[in-house]
Amino acid sequence: MFDLGTFIEHYGYTAIFITLILGIVGLPLPDEILLTYVGYNVFLGTLSLKYSLITAMVGAIMGISVSYLLGLKLGLPFIKRFGPKLNITETRIEWAQNSFKAYGGFFLIVGYFLPGVRHITAYLAGMSTYRYFSFALFASIGAIIWTSSFILLGVFLGNNWTIVGNVFHQTSKIIWIALLALLIYFYIRANRAK
Template identity: 50%
Template structure:
């Protein structure tokens, strides 16, 4: 896996990172978290620029989830059930994601990035449910940003030990999700307080 990711980064650089993440979000079998962490590790080595890597990762994830939303919105559930299995999107996964969507609503667009098997489906289900584009962008792009920052930063901070992230994500997925959820709440609270402070200042 490391050899494959190394070839992807060396040969295609930021374009490879963008394309792999976009296609991975749509549903192709791309090890997304491992790729992000490895990209962070390459930023640690100086082969990639940290800020540019974050930007490209965010754009890739946002592009992939936007395409998924448009497919769900325009073509609906019958299309997903018919062609989804080619992307390992089974009816069981669709049903599970719809139940999670009913339980968590739009916040699943943020949480879903951190749940393997759900990340690829949240936008499809949101599009099928005819959720408005602006609302979709608010939650989905926030999730894409938090997800990208989380794993690229982990790869950057861990350095040579970047590879342990994939191991712990699969072994302790719930706890990783909980930590990321707390981080997301912190970001939203910060933005809310900052906005309130700005609007509260005298003009």
């Protein structure tokens, strides 16, 4: 975090914007900690709350849009070409697309709050050919809620802003274990259905 902190201290809003784009596209950056640190800088008076919120929201929306375009351009053609070798059939692709069309808005909003998940929701939306207007609407709502929550949390916590890093470090482990358990469950269930 010290390198990101120095980056933000030196380049301010530009650093927030660039870091969020790269973090949401998929670089392993601690986005929640970054946003809380931004809030801490607002608490200190070195950054403006208004401009921090706007910059973070725009950066998050740009990052998730890039991920959507990557999923749209690279995802589905790749899956259709190599999917059968991995036992990914047209039926499964169609099921994934229909599921995302039905629940995609929920996944996009909630996905921001799940470390690691926000990186793939937009990619899945693009891969599932989820309508761009719906994607942009839900992704923007999620970005506004997510960035505002963590920046305001940093302002509220003030000098205790580092608590968020510890909580998210532990929470992300639990989330990944739960996701792995779900994947194993669905894999076993799919193989039994055969």
